Amino acid sequence: MRQGKALLLAALCLMMAVSAGCGPVQINELAIVTAVGLDIGEEEGSYRISAQIVRSADARGQTGAPSGGTGEPIYSIAAEGKTIFEAIRNLARFSSRRVYWAHNFVIVINDKLAKRGIGDIVDFFTRNPELRMNTWVVVTSNSAGEVVSTVTGLEVVPGQAIDKLFRYNRIVGEAPSTNMMRLFEVYMSKTSHPVLARVELKNRGISNKKPMEFGSLKQVELSGAAVFRRDKMVGWLNSEETKGLLMFIESVDSSIVSVSCPRNPAERATLEVNKQQVRVIPGLKDGKPRFDIHVKATASLVETGCSVGFSAMKDELQAELQKKVKSQLEAVLDKAQHKYRVDFLKLGEVFNNKYPKQWREFEGRWEEVLADSEVDIALDIKITSQELKVDGKGTEGDES
Template sequence: MEKRKVVKGTTLVLWLVISSLLMTGCLGSREIDDLAMVMAVGLDKGKEPGTIKVTAQIARPGDVRGQTGAPTAGTGQPIWTASAEGRSIFEAIRNLARYSSRRVFWAHNQVIVINEEVAREGVSEIIDFFSRNHELRMRTWVVVTEDEASHLITTKTGLEVIPGVSMDKLFRYSEIVAEAPRTDMRTLQAAYLSRTTHPVLARVSPKNRQISAKANGEFGSNPQVELSGTAVFNRDKMVGWLSTKESHGLLWFVEHVESRVITLPCAGQRERSSTLEMKNAKFQVKPVYEKGKVEFDVRVKAMIDLVELGCPDVEDQYVWMQQAEKEAADLLRGEIESVLEAAQKRYHVDFLELGKVFENHYPAEWRQMAQSWDDAFEKAQVRVTVEANINSPVLLHKATKSRK
């Protein structure tokens, strides 16, 4: 009887202890008022040799509702930006504690902006640190800029209150533009660790494009962050830029191109043009390995809609349609050939993931040439075939002309 009472008493005590722990909430939780939530981070070279400057864009929860009309005890500024330097990224971030009254919290970071000088020296330490950080999401976008990264992440945009959120949405909705790769930390790390390809990052720049309502409609009074090309890497070091045309061609190889705008000048009226929209396309790369030579067949079949017929003197719509299909195919083929020229002749690195395609089809042969793939890639012959078809030709039967 005594033993039963002791067991029951012990069980009751354990139950009370467990219940009290559950009632106190999650262990290790942090109050939001104690956190400095980073929305964007910029990486520049420090003033001292061998140092790096980290600039953190931190949201001010009390002022995020807008840039005008600050709440009580607020400043009206939705972000607070601070910079610190160190011999490593981690040391620089720890040095931010000298200025921040809250603990720097990385779970909400949207974008990592890398200055060109830092990128050319190598991004291996950046990949290592941010991939090991347990607070950071691997879906964070990574970009390169010619400007100071600290300047870029403080650029205020017109549509979003927080610049970091603006750059995040810029990438999420950039598929309709198809001018720059959408590389996040996961994709960057995979390309860096891969034996078959090299990283590419979007290039971003501040451009004066916004029309200010406060300056009587003055154009370009406020800068906006825009996509403007691609940064190419050889392993972890940046080696150069791709133009907009070359970036169009790049995306066929590294992403799924869903939409694209094509403008074609009118015959005899170069100042006027018609506009087409690519709505659906199939892209295929087939490797061929014969007698020790590597070749690739690249095929594109694009379905296109006519959205603006800006050529008023078109008489035969079907003849024009056939010519437009040929011109659209030539334009797409020219973009693909231009990025192939950049990869094989200018930079001599396979950032088009052709090595991955070859390995999947010829695994045994790949093991023999893996160490010398860049040389084989440079010498590989690539044949490009593009077919463009305009949908709904019945809509082209008559041009939009006045009867007056």
């Protein structure tokens, strides 16, 4: 009901704003878009656009559907065109209302289209004044149309569900939080390349329509990232590599790291890393760029299956944690320097800020130069507390 009231309030504000312009427009004359999906169309070089339209009456909890309706909180329409604008205009063939974009939460791009290029997408969605620059932009290997038309369970409006995943992403640190403004800035940059969050549909949960069948309800999962060279996608980063990526490009509240117990690799311990401070210091060695990466953080032991007590294994566990975090950084550096040969870690930007004269020398062949650059990683991660349940009766307390 709370979401429904928010949507109703937004609709009322929208009606007041529109009526203050060229003339009154009734809210029931607008098809309010909350998510957009972009796929490759059937014709060569064409686009297929899918729009998730909110049904305001059903979204606010009304049990009966409006006349001729389905009772679902959303419905989806799709159309094709040789350009994005033509595809959007072709939506008018299916929508009985004017398509309104100002409340869109997310733009979902299929990976095949992303590999073809997103330059037209960036151009259109930054040029149209009705579209918001804080709209999230993501890539999926699923059909983008399917992602935006799937009712995910917890949230009434699926586009809002993806919006909330991004809000809480700072807690888990599983994907880059890239909106259209941020994408546009990096896209126009001469020193960096874009990365976009990855979303996938997973069969999880239990549907009310199939209460005895686990996994019958699809959920949108936010994890990993898509790497671009300018406007074309070149590959994926997995969850571990993405955690390393975020240390370079974002501020993350915390991340969860699972490590083997020091004296028994078959046992596992889980730590929460927080208060991360990452410094990338550029330098020159024999006329070539080099980088020193310093990571300082604290961690809490939140779960353990280790048979050895915490006090006895603290130093060893700390070493395992630093080894795991270092492996995340090394993995994403290897993707940037050698596999994809694309500077999506903003190392060129850092180098340019300190050595603008030398940057002009390297700029035209930066990826080649970066591949041969020396990178040293120094870690200072301390386990400062433990939060362990002892027989379900409490905690062992903090240990500094």
